[in-house]
Amino acid sequence: MKSILFALMLIAIGAWIWLSNFGILSFVWARDWPVIIIAIGICTILDVLFNKRKRS
Numbered sequence: 001m002k003s004i005l006f007a008l009m010l011i012a013i014g015a016w017i018w019l020s021n022f023g024i025l026s027f028v029w030a031r032d033w034p035v036i037i038i039a040i041g042i043c044t045i046l047d048v049l050f051n052k053r054k055r056s
Contacts, residue, residue: 005043005046005047006043009039009040009043012039013036013039
């Protein structure tokens with residue numbers, strides 16, 4: 001499950017940066033880098049929660 005969430009996070013970040021290159025979304029590394037850390041944290045929490053449910 002963790003690998004799926006991590007892959008989806010990478011896809012979302014890559015799409016965000018790619019769309020920023022076309023001017024559709026705005027991505028400025030100096031401003032937006034905390035979003036990547038938040039996404040990693042959310043994926044980690046979801047992984048823990050889903051693994052906890054599977055064990056019960």
